[in-house]
Every structure is written in structure tokens, then in C-alpha cells.
Amino acid sequence: MIKAGIIGVTGYTGIELLRLLQQHPNVKVTHVFTESYSDQEIAEVYPHLKNHVQLKGEKLDLDAINKNCDVVFISLPHGHAEKIVAPLLQAGKKIIDLGADFRLKNAKDYQQWYQHPAVAETLLQQAVYGLPEQGNRAAIAAATLIANPGCYPTASILATLPALNAGIIDPQQCIFDAKSGVSGAGRSLALQTHFCEATENLTPYQIAGVHRHVPEIEQQLSTAAKNSITIQFTPHLIPMIRGLLVTAYFKLNKAMTQTEVQTIYQTAYQNETFIRICPAGKAPQVKQVRGSNYCDLGIYVDQRTQRLIVISVIDNLIKGAAGQALQNMNLMYGLVENTGLINNVGMYP
Amino acid sequence: MIKAGIIGVTGYTGIELLRLLQQHPNVKVTHVFTESYSDQEIAEVYPHLKNHVQLKGEKLDLDAINKNCDVVFISLPHGHAEKIVAPLLQAGKKIIDLGADFRLKNAKDYQQWYQHPAVAETLLQQAVYGLPEQGNRAAIAAATLIANPGCYPTASILATLPALNAGIIDPQQCIFDAKSGVSGAGRSLALQTHFCEATENLTPYQIAGVHRHVPEIEQQLSTAAKNSITIQFTPHLIPMIRGLLVTAYFKLNKAMTQTEVQTIYQTAYQNETFIRICPAGKAPQVKQVRGSNYCDLGIYVDQRTQRLIVISVIDNLIKGAAGQALQNMNLMYGLVENTGLINNVGMYP
Amino acid sequence: MIKAGIIGVTGYTGIELLRLLQQHPNVKVTHVFTESYSDQEIAEVYPHLKNHVQLKGEKLDLDAINKNCDVVFISLPHGHAEKIVAPLLQAGKKIIDLGADFRLKNAKDYQQWYQHPAVAETLLQQAVYGLPEQGNRAAIAAATLIANPGCYPTASILATLPALNAGIIDPQQCIFDAKSGVSGAGRSLALQTHFCEATENLTPYQIAGVHRHVPEIEQQLSTAAKNSITIQFTPHLIPMIRGLLVTAYFKLNKAMTQTEVQTIYQTAYQNETFIRICPAGKAPQVKQVRGSNYCDLGIYVDQRTQRLIVISVIDNLIKGAAGQALQNMNLMYGLVENTGLINNVGMYP
């Protein structure tokens, strides 16, 4: 059994990770850490886990991790991971960081977008961006430190890569109109996530390229294109708990048929367990991936405008966070990629 | 492997049953029947099941069941089950009916409440009411025909039995104020389930003892009490998809402490896998059982009024329908009671 | 023009009051006070009021009130009103307090339920409980200090008075199962009002007679009955913004017909502008009063149990708070009771 710890377990991502890990046939969660609820039974804080989790929240304790964990998941706000990661790596632990601190390879970019110094350069270079479907499974398998992608980047990058790699779109004209459920904003209290403010509402935010997921998407697309790419990205808060949908607009380089583009996407992802391409003419809805690790894609060619429109949906807490972390862990341990995720079909309705 | 069929698969209960059964380690679903979507891939009608279900909807075909099914789940509106059940029983099949046709033992009651003739008396007597926690597991295990309880009765009866059996409440003064999510009204179209009508709304319905779950609750409580009991029951439609909460008001026969009553409930259900008693002073929320087969109970003694108030929550589609059906099937086949249900911890948030 | 001030304007009740007052033909709002947003344009904090409100939030300033206000509405948490009310009364201002500090006539009760010393006895005795439909319009009209009722008490008392006054129910057997939208919990941040916690959920709270509205309801019903009454009251949090529904259970003293009881309610409220009795057999929904000052009542006699069930719905922010305050102000100034409220028909859907 793989012995796992979770740092930051009582946020929505952390608790979802715990739910998934306790179902995983090869994992035993040995320690869960939380500042807010230390010394409390997790099953009291989150009673849906009663009878399934017999763990108390603890204050962070690196010694306990050193003794009793093989792998550690970190789910903390940005800026907090370095001082935890460095000693644990030295102690030979595998680490999957669900925060932002290791995602941007360029320390200056990190400083600029996060207004906080980046982690040490060696750590930045050591970290592997854990989006298996972009084609770096070998690197993930060999990694000791995974930078788990953000939710918006996951949906946006997966919507783009086949067209970008096939060279059929203008890489400088990508527009991502993104919509996320409220759990993406976390469990900490804020006016915008008050029920009365969020319900019967729809709020765009961080408009005109100021969201911190912008450099992350640009980095990954630029790497794929071997060229610096500038994107347009607008996030919106949607009155639903989970789910994230990106409507991606691409300019086709030449006229193409629906079938041609559909084939490019189907071929690119034909071996992917967690990507499902909708039949031509069908758009995915958020609800069909809720509770699962899938990214479902709908492909549309608009002959009137010569644009390609891709609809990409994920559950922001699973494929956009905890599920993808678990998928990365499976790769790191040589397990079948969907171990512990196979039964997460989602709930409908 | 147990070969299972589902009749009426594309309703919310049917499709939830299919989702649960495809995760069950001992079951293979061989046929799914649906009038509305026959000849269509189920995974096209319900794309959350894509890659998990490779079945086409079929028009009802008793021969196919005879050949390829050991057990059949029937999820149809009332009045349709008899003509299906009779021949299948003769052919030696096990049947779990999720509808209402076999729940009331008294044919006159059925006729009166459902305005429809009851099924044949032999079938009525053969059917076993499948609520394992009421203490009839042996009968369920031996049964060939299960009448799966209604959602409101499940939550209401489980809230009442320990107090009733202990003789601490006046059986003629039970009031059940019940609240259900919209999925309890099914997937067929009606104005009251239109999003714009149901959202930002709260609707009581079938007030003053006219709901069809009234005689079902009264029958089971009367049997337990060995006395004819008349209850008060008011259902309300709540703007949420899943979940059902009953606030039950009981008159205590004498002054009792919180601890005394709490102990009665904990003792009564101490061996139950799917019942969780909240600590004294804690009320269950609907969200903590969403996606699971649990019934969570909160116990309150009001010293000012000498009343016992029990809060009972279930997921109406799981413990209130599909999950309980599967639990009954496990008992009928001698499997561990929570097989195929153990990982359904629910999603939070 | 009546010059009005609002203290605590940026809570949900305060801002709703401002919206209603700015439509009132006889009122000019001259000052609005807020700790959280002082020195900010109200229309920036609440942009729905842009072009309609040209007021800045101010820190509380009794001098400004003395100079520029005739009437003051106070919408503050309990325990804060006395030190404001005493000097303003002396200065001859009319005051409508939407908080709890003047509702309970008995200082000991207040101390017990609110864990805070009551206001001075003279103030308690001076305050008039402002529920016009209970029949004390003359007292309200003559009052200088109004204790505006709580939301739950408004709906509960109006559901009870006709039956209680007619002597047809057992006053010691009243059960109020109450359901409220989330705005009833206010705008301050708390986990239970986080969107992800409140949506797809249903939460009972302060069960078994511990909610602070219990003594308020008991006081008013006891006064009407000239007898000390103990009630059962259970509040529930419902995933909707506005709206409050009480399902009231009463024990009839003798068998009565639907028509008899229906007539009692219709007669009792026949001159009331803001009470609408549903036709026999029709239950009110929350949505039909949303945005209005109505209390709609549905009457049901259950012959099986000899109980009377009354469904009572209001908009918690209007008839349950701001609208009722305005109705009281109209009475205090001798205006037609529905002035400034007549066009508030509510929005549907």
C-alpha cells in the first residue's frame, strides 16, 4: 500500500482528494493536515465521510510525514509550498502540489503574476507539469515533484492541443471564454461566494488578461507551439457548485470540414482514458462530467467565419484538481492510469 | 456474475440503478428496457455513462429476460408491474419492484389511494417490503418479489421505529413534515418541475393526508405497533436535485433525557451499515448523504414540550430508491449488504 | 415629505428598505448609516440602485438625524439599539426598530434568550409590536417606537390568530415547521451561507425550541389567548434567496369542515390589504409573494386526524422585515397603509 498524506485537507480540493484516495485500492491515507480543524475528527467536520475516514486533522508535522508517508499531496494557497517541499524531497518523498507555486517555469513570470518571489530555480526545474494528456507521461512517471495544473488551464489546454499541434489554427488568435462553478473559488468566506450573491447571478471577473491562469496556459501552449503565444482569457462565476466549461474560439488557417477537424481531435486523443470526444454536432454539458475525471470535448467548425469552436468541460474539483492529482500519482507509481477513478462516473442528475 | 435487467431504465431512478449496478462487482447488466429511448445507446441518452455502459435501450422483451437475466428491477409508474411480474416469477426470476404496486398489503387500500385495482392477492402476499433496517432481513433474503419502499416512507419509518418499538411515544400523534428534492418528482415534464417554477420557490403539496405514501407509512408503523396508526404527513418540494429530509414530531409518553432517547436509537441501529446517528445536538444536513445509501438521523428531546424531534435525511434516489433496491438484491443473493455501495460516499460540496 | 434615515443600510434588510423607500411618494431618505461602507456611494456598493440613489454611506451621526430626519429605521444586530433609541426619542423622532431589542416585553425573557441585558423597562413598555394585522393599528398609529416583528413570527402569528381567536384549536399543541431562504441569515459571512454549502442542501437548525423567535411567537400568541402558550418551532434553511414558509399544525378542538375554518380565516382577514387567503384546496408557494408585502395563507382541515394545517408564506425581507416596517411607518403618519408598496407585486418567475 502506498502511504499518503494530505496537507490542507479541509479545503474543497483537499477533502475531495481524501474522498477519492480512501476509495483507491492501493493507497492508505495515514496523515491529514489542516490549520483550521486540527485535532478534530475529519468525519465530524465533513460528516459525509463518517464510517469511511477515521483520521484526525493534525497541524503540519514533517516528521510524521517522513515516518509514515510515501507520497504527499499539498493543497495550499500559493506561496506556502516551498518550505514544505524542499525538506520532503530531500527525504525522498514524492510530492504532488495542487497549488500554483511550481507551475510557471519562469521565476520572473511567477513574481509578476503572483506578486510573490518564486521558489528556488532548482525546484522549478525539477517540477513536472502534470497534465498527462499533453503527452509527457514518461516525465510524470519519473518525477518526484508534480505541479498539478490549474482547473482553467486543464480545460483550455486540452481543448487546444490537437488543433495547435496539427497546425490548423492561428496560435495568436486563441480566445478562451471560461465559466466555472463556485467551488473553484474555494471554501474560504468571501462576499462573492455568499449564497445570496452568487445565486441568480453571473459574474465575469479578472477580465482582459489578468487572471493568474493566463501565464500558465500561455506557457504550455507556447511550449507546444515552440513559439510565444498570447491568449485572450475571461473567467466567469456560474451559480453551480462544480463544473467548468471553456468555450474556445480559434481561427482556422484555411477552410476545413467538420469531419477533418473532428478526426484530428479523435486521433489525438484516441488512447486517452479520460478524454471523450462528443459526436459531431453534440456539445458537452457540465453535468455529464460532474463527479468524474473526464474532460469531454465538443468540436464545431463554423464555415461562415472559418473559426473552430471547441467546448471543453471538466469537474473543476476532479479533473481540474484532485482527480488529476490522483491520475498523476498512478503514473508515478506505475499503476494503471484510472486506478481508483474508474467508478467515478458522476451523478446524474 | 448475477445477470440483471432494468425495466424503465431512463427515468432518474432507473439510470441511477444502472450507474450503481455497473460498479457492482457481482453484477452484469444484460438488458435495459425503455419505451422512450428504445434502440438508442444509453450512453448517448445519458452521456455521463459513456465508456461505462455499452447497452442499447430495448422495448420490453420478457423472452430476453427469461434467457439472460437472473434478477429484474422494475422502475415504472404504478399500475404497470403486475403483467410483467406474474410471468417472470413463474419463470423463476427474482424481482425487485421500485414502484408502488406491491407495497400495500391490503388491496382495498391500494384501490382507494391509487384509484386503480390492486394486483392479485397472491402477489400481494408474496411480496416482501424491502426495508432491511426494520428487521426483516430473513424474509428479504428468502423473497423472490421485493416491494422496494417509497422515498418518504424510508426516511419516515427509519426515524420512527426505535421510539415506537421502545414504547416511548404516543403512536397516534406522529407528524412528518417532509421535504424532497425535485428529482423525486421524476423526469417526466410538468410545470412544477420547470426550472423557473421550482427554483427560488418552495411548494407544499398533497397536504392533509392525501399523499400516497401515507398508507404505506401507516401500514409499516401499524405492523410494528400491532395497532392501527394514523399519521400526519405533509410533503414539500425543495429547490434541490437530490435529497430528502423528514422533520418528525413525536409526543413522548413521559419526560425523558436526551441521553436516554439517544441511546435507544443508537442501540436499535448499532449493527446497521447504512444508518448513522448524529452526536447529540447535531442535526444532519441533506448534503452529507447525497450520493450515498445512508440514512442519517438527528435526535432532539424538547424538555419544554415533551416532544421528541427526529431529523432524518436520505438521498431520495439512492437509499430512497436505487440504492435500497441494490441493498435488497445483495440480501437476496447472500452478499455482504453494502457490496457495490461501499464507495458511494457522496460528493461534497 | 417625510425625511427618513436608515441605520445599518448595507445589510440585506437595510438595502431593501432603501429600495422601497426611494419609491415611496411621501418619503425622502436623507441619511443612510453604515459601519462597513461609510464614505462610499451606496450605488457603488449596490449598483442595482445606480441612478436611483444619490447617497453616501455615513458613520452613525445622531446630530445629523436630529437635524434632517423625522423617522429613523434601525436595522442592526440585537443589543445595539438602546443607546441610539433613547436620545432620538427624546429629540422627538419616530423610530422603527427592525432588530430584536424591543420585541420581548419581559426583560427577563430577553436576558434569557439573547444572553444580553434588556433595554430599559420604560423603553420596553413604550415600544409597540408592529404587526398591524393582529389588530393593534391604533397603538401603532400612536406609537413613537415600533418593534418590527421577526420574519418567522410574522408568518407564524398570522397563520395562527384567526383559529386561536375563534377558540377552535388547542393552544398548547401548536407546531410550526418553518423554512426560510438564505437571506434571512443576513449578509455577514458564515460557512452555512457559502454558496457551495447552502445549494443542493437543506439544513434544520436550532431545533427543539432554542431559536430566539420562539419567545416572540409565544408572547404574541399568549397575549391573544390571555394564557401562557408553549409552542414547538423548528426552522430550516432552504436553498433560495428570499421567501419563508411556515407549515403550521394545530389540533382542532372538535370536528370542523373545511368551509367552516376557511370562513373563519376569510372573515378575520377580510379587510386586510396584505393578507390573501388561497381558495380551498390551494396551497401558496413562496414564489407568489417574492418581492411583495403579502402574506398568503392556505387552509387545510384534515378529517383523518382532526388537525388544521395552515401554510403561510411571506417574503422574509419585505413582509418579514422592510415592507412591514414601511407599512408601520404609513400607519404612524396616517397614510394609506399600502402607500409605496402597491406596485410591489413580485417578480414571476
Add this chain to the structure above:
Amino acid sequence: MIKAGIIGVTGYTGIELLRLLQQHPNVKVTHVFTESYSDQEIAEVYPHLKNHVQLKGEKLDLDAINKNCDVVFISLPHGHAEKIVAPLLQAGKKIIDLGADFRLKNAKDYQQWYQHPAVAETLLQQAVYGLPEQGNRAAIAAATLIANPGCYPTASILATLPALNAGIIDPQQCIFDAKSGVSGAGRSLALQTHFCEATENLTPYQIAGVHRHVPEIEQQLSTAAKNSITIQFTPHLIPMIRGLLVTAYFKLNKAMTQTEVQTIYQTAYQNETFIRICPAGKAPQVKQVRGSNYCDLGIYVDQRTQRLIVISVIDNLIKGAAGQALQNMNLMYGLVENTGLINNVGMYP
């Protein structure tokens, strides 16, 4: 008093129109027509209107209109208006059609997009597109037949006109990512508007330029630009009742500052009662216009991409339908433009 009739009163648009008209100081509604609820009291079908509306639904009756109406509002599905409009115009009535039959000036376009023959050419030419803020008030005032704009076109066109008229954007690169509440889909029953399907979901539909509002937007923008414009438009269904938000992406012809563009919008709309420009850096939320006739606009210049992003929000049932119809009626009768709409500030929260 202007005597008004409404044809198709029991849809969401029709009933909202009735709510607004009954508050209008210069209008008396004399007849309301409905196929579904003829001979029923409107206040029984829609109990929020009880005490405010004393009208029965009637089957369509042109004679009654001829005798008792000055102006008629038609809120019917497309294809039904011509046979009503032609005789009423001959009888000298003023008509405001809230459907689609008179919006497209080109009969071939109508045939192509609606798969139904267009109305007679003379009617098409007689109809005036009733979007006052585009600058055709004189034509509206003189019109006898108004084609009331669609909800998406209203928000999209108002977002575009200042930039388009100022010549600062490439007219062939306009992308409208549009999001609407469920009431936009009407009250008729469909699976996609079932509560359980729409809640906790987000659904794009009619992707890649096939929505019928595309030619309407293109027609109005082309007219303004005196050039044929092809747009990109993607609608999404959002789990909220009311509200519509368009995120519009425009390519600036040259680098511009936030202030320059902000000034262009503020100047263009400086005399408009129903358009509010947000301060620089502030995005409008849907909730701030809910219940009102406002269109609120947020302006963003992205220096990284040289794009202009405009966020446009309306209440789809008011500025997107019934309110705009009433605004047009005011212009047709020489009334102040916001008569009967001034108190519709919207409800918050």
C-alpha cells in the same frame, strides 16, 4: 388612458408585460388572450397578481381588440403574427410584436433561418426595429408596427454600437459569447428546462452560428456599419431564472487606452436613461439589472492583445422583452421614456 391588449399573456414574457403594464400610470389593460388558460382568472393561473389583476384569459378575439384596445402587444412563437397584425393595422391599432416575425427586413433571410415563409413585404417594410438606444427614436415614435428586438440582440448590439460607430474595431471580428437564464427558453415544457437537468449544469447550444438571433444582430450591425458583417455568436444556458450576459470580444484597429474607449461609450450613451456604464475596471453582474429595464456595460481594453472586451448585462424578460416593449410604447405615445419603468430597480439579493 391607453387601452392595451396582450396576445399570449401566459408565457413568461406576456405575464411580465402584464405586471409592468398594470403599474403604468397611463395604461389600462382591457384584454388578455391565451390559448392555454382561456376562461380562467389570470390571478388564479399566476397568483402573484391576485388583488392586482382582475382579468380573465380569453381566446383571441380581434373584434374585442378593435372595440377596446388602442395598442396590442403580441407575444407568440414565430410564424403566428401576420394573420393577426394585418387586420389590426388596417383597423388603425398600434402593434408591438415581441416575436421574431418582423425583425428581419430581408424575407429570404427569414425563410432561411426560420424555415417558414416571411410575412408580406409591405409589413416587413412597415415594421420598425424597436431598439431606441440605437438612435431611431423618431422612427419608433412614428411607427404603427414595432418589431421588438430579441434578448440576445439587445445586449449584443448595445455592447457594439459605440465602438462600431466610432470606427475603432474591425467589424468582421466580433465574437459574442452569450449566457442566458432559463426563462429565455420560455415556459413550455422541455427536457433542457427541467429543474434537475438545468440546475448544476451549464449548456452551450446552437453553436457555430446557427442561432436565429445571428441574422438579427448581423442585420443591425451591418446597417450601422453600412457594410455586411458576419459575427460569431455562441449562446449558453445558465442555471438562473433571469438575466443575460454577453461577453463581447472586439479587435481594436489600433492601440487605445482604457480612458479613450470608456469615453467613447460614455459619450455615446450619455443621454440614455436605460444604459449605465460601469466605472473603469468594474464589470457588471447580472444581478444588478434583474427586475429592471437597464442595460449595464463594462468596458475593458486589453493592451496585451489589443482587444476590446465589453460585458453587457440585461434582464432578458425586461430590457430583453417586456420592458423594452413598454419603452417603445412610451415613445409611440409621446410619453416620457421611462414612464411605468422608473420604479423597477430590481431586487437585490
